[in-house]
Amino acid sequence: MVSFISFHRKGGSILLLCTCLHQTKAHWRESFIFPAFSFTNCVLLYNQVLVATITNHQSPSNLFSEFGFCCFSVHFFSDIRVCGSALISSNQGLLNWVLLVFGPFSHQKTTICPDFLNPKPWLNHLWRKSENIGHRRNSMGKEESPQVTRRTTRSSSSATVGTKTCDSHPLTIKDLVFGEDPISLNDLLSSFPGRRIQILELVRLLGASNSPMLPLFIYGGASSGKTSIVLQMFRHLNRPFVYSSCHTCYSPRILFESVLNQLLLHRKDAANGYSSAKRCERPSDFVNFLREALSNVINNFKGNSGKLGTKKLVGQADGNMVYLIFDNLELVREWDKSSTILPFLFNLYDILKMPEVGLIFVSNTSPDTYYSNMGYMEPIPVHFPDYTEDDLRQILMKNQANRKLYSSFLDVVLRSFCRITRRVDELSTAFLPLFQKYCEPLHDLGVVPNEEMKRRLFSHLQPQIAPSLNEVFKVSSQSSPAAESNKETKKKSSRRKLGVCAEIDELDFHMSTSAKYLLISAFLASRNPATLDASLFDSMGGIDSRKRKRKSSQKSLEKKENAEQEILMKGPGTFPLERLLAIFQCLTSVAEGSIDEEEHGDEGSGVQGGDGGLMSDVLLQLSSLCNANFIVKGGSCPLEGSTRYRSTVCEDMALKVARSLKFPLSKYLYRR
Numbered sequence: 001m002v003s004f005i006s007f008h009r010k011g012g013s014i015l016l017l018c019t020c021l022h023q024t025k026a027h028w029r030e031s032f033i034f035p036a037f038s039f040t041n042c043v044l045l046y047n048q049v050l051v052a053t054i055t056n057h058q059s060p061s062n063l064f065s066e067f068g069f070c071c072f073s074v075h076f077f078s079d080i081r082v083c084g085s086a087l088i089s090s091n092q093g094l095l096n097w098v099l100l101v102f103g104p105f106s107h108q109k110t111t112i113c114p115d116f117l118n119p120k121p122w123l124n125h126l127w128r129k130s131e132n133i134g135h136r137r138n139s140m141g142k143e144e145s146p147q148v149t150r151r152t153t154r155s156s157s158s159a160t161v162g163t164k165t166c167d168s169h170p171l172t173i174k175d176l177v178f179g180e181d182p183i184s185l186n187d188l189l190s191s192f193p194g195r196r197i198q199i200l201e202l203v204r205l206l207g208a209s210n211s212p213m214l215p216l217f218i219y220g221g222a223s224s225g226k227t228s229i230v231l232q233m234f235r236h237l238n239r240p241f242v243y244s245s246c247h248t249c250y251s252p253r254i255l256f257e258s259v260l261n262q263l264l265l266h267r268k269d270a271a272n273g274y275s276s277a278k279r280c281e282r283p284s285d286f287v288n289f290l291r292e293a294l295s296n297v298i299n300n301f302k303g304n305s306g307k308l309g310t311k312k313l314v315g316q317a318d319g320n321m322v323y324l325i326f327d328n329l330e331l332v333r334e335w336d337k338s339s340t341i342l343p344f345l346f347n348l349y350d351i352l353k354m355p356e357v358g359l360i361f362v363s364n365t366s367p368d369t370y371y372s373n374m375g376y377m378e379p380i381p382v383h384f385p386d387y388t389e390d391d392l393r394q395i396l397m398k399n400q401a402n403r404k405l406y407s408s409f410l411d412v413v414l415r416s417f418c419r420i421t422r423r424v425d426e427l428s429t430a431f432l433p434l435f436q437k438y439c440e441p442l443h444d445l446g447v448v449p450n451e452e453m454k455r456r457l458f459s460h461l462q463p464q465i466a467p468s469l470n471e472v473f474k475v476s477s478q479s480s481p482a483a484e485s486n487k488e489t490k491k492k493s494s495r496r497k498l499g500v501c502a503e504i505d506e507l508d509f510h511m512s513t514s515a516k517y518l519l520i521s522a523f524l525a526s527r528n529p530a531t532l533d534a535s536l537f538d539s540m541g542g543i544d545s546r547k548r549k550r551k552s553s554q555k556s557l558e559k560k561e562n563a564e565q566e567i568l569m570k571g572p573g574t575f576p577l578e579r580l581l582a583i584f585q586c587l588t589s590v591a592e593g594s595i596d597e598e599e600h601g602d603e604g605s606g607v608q609g610g611d612g613g614l615m616s617d618v619l620l621q622l623s624s625l626c627n628a629n630f631i632v633k634g635g636s637c638p639l640e641g642s643t644r645y646r647s648t649v650c651e652d653m654a655l656k657v658a659r660s661l662k663f664p665l666s667k668y669l670y671r672r
């Protein structure tokens with residue numbers, strides 16, 4: 001055995017562990033991983049172990065088929081044997097995969113990694129766990145199914161060779177449906193708390209089987225359930241579909257070939273040299289091949305339903321419609337430098353003119369980021385809004401063995417974490433070790449905690465909360481690239497890590513520096529409780545440590561915190577002009593030097609150094625920001641009669657602006 005590679009899937013991400021290669025991290029990345037996935041975290045653990053959290057929405061088998069692994073096998077390990085992939089604990093609805101890969105490898109430098117012979121305990125543990133489940137799975141003859149599975153039938157083109165566990169049956173038309181028993185609408189709805197409206201809307205838009213549909217555009221924040229729900233919806237509907245993610249299909253050719261491979265029931269494997277059914281680079285070729293492939297599939301379905309009359313065979317699809325799903329569409333902009341693919345995909349419906357084909361685009365950016373009167377019909381938008389705290393509680397409570405205990409745990413952590421992220425994957429990942437810690441003092445995990453016990457458990461957990469919050473904050477604000485050796489790779493990797501927000505460092509509109517400071521000031525005024533202004537800003541704009549040190553009684557501190565928390569929960573607050581100007585002055589007094597420099601050649605902006613200069617056109621800037629709807633007038637104060645304002649920008653946007661100024665916004669943001 002010369003290598004161990006595991007994919008550890010947690011929510012929307014996969015942890016990839018790998019030992020034994022004499023490759024540098026950069027080499028790895030360039031060779032196969034980097035182009036295929038977005039890293040969200042990447043560290044080189046002792047000597048030879050690469051641990052990377054990569055964002056991907058595929059099971060390992062789909063990874064194989066979609067791309068990553070084939071390329072890896074071809075270029076790196078020409079003789080690779082995949083001896084088994086196993087599903088490990090699906091605790092809390094998380095899917096954990098382990099993939100074991102064995103040599104021999106042709107790569108000359110490959111030797112047995114000493115670390116692997118004596119792996120750290122957790123690696124050992126992972127290994128044992130995967131072995132156990134692997135055995136159990138073999139003895140049961142089928143894979144354990146997680147709560148919310150991704151389609152695993154299209155292990156199709158996996159790079160597996162001659163092993164028992166790999167799925168090597170010849171693909172048939174039946175493989176175009178989800179591949180597991182259909183689920184009822186009720187099951188679908190209860191699998192995804194907080195998404196009732198969206199699921200019903202999607203089911204309505206897809207219509208009855210055989211009814212043509214207009215293209216759909218499903219959008220919403222990361223980890224808001226778009227992919228899982230769409231796939232599970234097809235499981236419910238039992239209709240044939242093709243799923244391609246622009247994460248793993250990161251060039252037009254790979255995307256086109258992935259769609260065609262699925263429609264042509266082609267599996268990439270060693271026998272065909274991991275090649276696709278068709279080589280297809282140009283959109284025009286794709287359209288021709290696609291038409292042909294779709295017609296065959298549709299005729300096949302029509303033929304089957306005609307032949308079988310009303311009797312439906314197991315695994316047979318409902319209806320003659322075929323749906324093409326393009327996920328993570330926002331990533332196309334990153335890899336399609338010619339900017340032709342998006343208009344092409346949006347036009348596909350008109351180009352194909354095949355009523356039996358449904359198109360579904362999934363993106364985590366909104367429709368306005370795509371269409372610009374290009375002449376194609378805009379797909380019907382379906383929005384997946386961010387989850388509320390209550391939704392998240394229901395989602396996280398799902399499948400908990402001891403609901404009362406978990407609920408008491410959520411009582412102490414959920415609110416604070418929700419202020420930082422509402423992503424299900426980030427929250428579940430953060431809560432896993434925290435819950436373990438919370439339960440440490442317990443002998444019986446089935447216990448129903450009383451108030452005294454809750455307090456004890458909380459005080460045991462408390463020291464872990466702040467570090468964990470910081471960790472989540474670092475990841476979610478995407479500002480902490482993992483330890484990287486050189487600057488160039490650091491930049492590259494952080495771009496990858498950012499995924500959809502890859503352009504986060506670059507503002508896509510122009511704004512003068514003072515307007516940017518004003519926008520940030522308004523954001524802070526809306527976000528922070530006014531009572532904290534004095535402690536957050538001193539006359540030099542910095543955080544006044546003196547004031548913070550002032551001692552208050554525990555009770556008054558708590559009272560103050562509660563009041564502040566309440567303000568936070570109400571969303572962006574309104575503020576008077578005076579407060580905005582005061583914050584603006586504090587911030588700009590620190591940054592004047594840099595503004596001076598930057599604005600020197602920018603006569604038109606009318607901003608000069610010095611207090612008077614900076615403030616001189618601030619009202620003008622304010623009115624521009626109001627016109628652009630970055631700040632809105634939020635009604636007037638009934639007592640004073642003066643106008644109040646409210647910032648409308650989200651935290652991402654504010655961070656983006658702050659980054660463009662190299663301004664440490666998070667230092668000024670109130671977080672409990």
Ligand SMILES: Nc1ncnc2c1ncn2[C@@H]1O[C@H](COP(=O)(O)OP(=O)(O)OP(=O)(O)O)[C@@H](O)[C@H]1O
Pocket residue numbers: 010011012057093094148191192193194195220221222223224225226227228229328363364395424425
């Ligand atoms: N309402 C929900 N109920 C249960 N699990 C959920 C829900 N929403 C999201 N999840 C879980 O969160 C994880 C991420 O979801 P998913 O990948 O479907 O999100 P997404 O919106 O497609 O994300 P992205 O935009 O990053 O592709 C999955 O494990 C999914 O099962």
